[in-house]
Amino acid sequence: MRQTNLESRNKVFLGSFVHSKVLDELEYLHQTAVFVDKSGTIVAIEKDCDESKARETVLPRLGWAEADVEVVKAKEGQFFFPGFIDTHIHAPQYPNAGIFGSSTLLQWLKTYTFPMEASLSEAAKARRVYTRVIRKTLSHGTTCAAYYATIDVSSTNLLADLCMGFGQRALIGRVCMDSELSPDYYRDASPEASIAATKATIAHIRSIDPAFSLIRPVITPRFAPACTLPLLRQLGALAEETALPVQTHISENKPEIALVQELFPRSLTGAADGSYAAVYDAAGLLKPRTVLAHAVHLTEGEADLVAARGAKVSHCPCSNSALTSGAAPVRRLLLDRGIVCGLGTDVSGGYSASVLEAARQAALVSRHVAFGPGGQERDKLGVEEVLFLATRGGAEAVGLGDKVGGFEVGMEWDAQLIGLGAIREDGEEEEVDDEEGGGGGAGNVDVFGWESWPERVAKWVYAGDDRNTIKVWVKGRLVHQRK
Structure with missing residues (x-):
């Protein structure tokens, strides 16, 4: 798999992020933007940030031209998790x-x-x-x-x-x-x-x-x-x-x-x-x-x-x-x-x-x-x-604790986008339409909408599988995408 021009651009990831802070604590970051440079390193994390704020405020601060940035947005119910x-x-x-x-x-x-x-x-x-x-x-x-x-x-x-x-x-x-x-x-x-x-x-x-x-x-x-x-x-x-x-x-x-x-x-x-x-x-x-x-x-x-x-x-x-x-x-x-x-x-x-x-x-x-x-x-x-x-x-x-395993400035973007199956009022699973490719969310995990985020993550741990893994990046490079 060769690196494309798109993969060599700076990236902005928008949505919900979940990662471990310490042994017994997960941190949930919603409406957050993570900025990853061309080397695959996280250079900024902005809370309470939508795409407009990212483009109008953070990109100029980083000196990034919009034309040189790829934006990746998690959909409702999806979240980014460390690889x-x-x-x-x-x-x-x-x-x-x-x-x-x-x-x-x-x-x-x-x-x-x-x-x-x-x-x-x-x-x-x-x-x-x-x-x-x-x-x-x-x-x-x-x-x-x-x-x-x-x-x-x-x-x-x-x-x-x-x-x-x-x-x-x-x-x-x-x-x-x-x-x-x-x-x-x-x-x-x-x-x-x-x-x-x-x-x-x-x-x-x-x-x-x-x-x-x-x-x-x-x-x-x-x-x-x-x-x-x-x-x-x-x-x-x-x-x-x-x-x-x-x-x-x-x-x-x-x-x-x-x-x-x-x-x-x-x-x-x-x-x-x-x-x-x-x-x-x-x-x-x-x-x-x-x-x-x-x-x-x-x-x-x-x-x-x-x-x-x-x-x-x-x-x-x-x-x-x-x-x-x-x-x-x-x-x-x-x-x-x-x-x-x-x-x-x-x-x-x-x-x-x-x-x-x-x-x-x-x-x-x-x-x-x-x-x-x-x-x-x-x-x-x-x-x-x-x-x-x-x-x-x-x-x-494995000696990489300062590089990967969490979402912090200075760490490298090794991450996965997780999607869980949303259940409609009629009891059927809501279909995910991803115009960029990369289906996901189907599988054993059913989310009805009333679950808290810790409950959703627990469901994923106990019932999830590769069908919930939509995209995977290593050092900012897309290395897997579910078809």
Whole structure:
């Protein structure tokens, strides 16, 4: 998708805006105008502002000529919302979404995941799969995704190229795995080979996006059991040398934890204890730039260590349920430890590429934590909290908290236009006539008109889907429009 002359103009967005202020608070801005310059940066936010005021007062103040401005207006009942941040998704696994049967994590990897990932060394197949997963995630309002690719350099580089072309913000990780527990047809030949391949992908991404303004490489040990200790240590050294982010898995299920303790005893790692988190810490991989997926079964000591190192957590409620891994006590990590958390779809352990689905699952899973053993009412996540995790929390987790996740001057315009189905007096849905293209509003969410704005947003969280996502922008560029 190439940037058109229209997309390179300054933009004014008019209507209602909803975004997270803090963990438990959404801000509703009505009759507001947001001004976005050609670079995709928000330069002004004007409340109580209609199109006339925007043109007559604000444009002259900004020095913008009307002929060089595109105006985008939300219709009645529509609202602008920050783009979603998917902090954990496996791009090559997308064809397997929904195919997990009764598998546990380790069985599922051998049966479904490794064969699919290995097959994407075929360029045509990789292009087909990656094109689809990028289009699909954009259609669900995902403006930034932290992707795991495969061990293949060319396939990983292709994913970066496609994200760049479609305009999706992304962290791209070549998966590192050299352990004999990985299949012989799908593993790095040695720690040195893994590091060399990782550096090749970093160099490629730097060549297509030198400033990492849209695409960033991320150092990606698959998870501890898939890596030897020398590889983990060399990846830790590479993370220190390059100051790049790190992504991996931790404490997803109990057999995996037992395997880590067997493979990495304290006598081998020199860790303070034999915990999963301590293994990463001993290898130099537990850093403020690290995103740990799952963290379902962290011990109290591990939670303290993760918090002390400033590492982040990607909560993946859908896959944790699908693979019977467990229910992560996310609200305790947030409130008791101050650990930054975001949401991950974890396709294909998770069956949906929708962060909105992950948000609703996070709310439901938190209720299971609340009524489970030792659970409390305070373990429940509310609508405001799961939307925070989907936007600002995720942005902070992947190191973009100062750029995206909310609507503030100086932040970049990564956003989606949401439309909800209005119900007429006769009980039928009101048809949306958008002369600019981009239908939307149809779907599971019915708005009768008497709902408050918080109630409308709650309906969207619990019943919404991609049919409600009308348009999506990244850095001010239109990257998806519902037909």
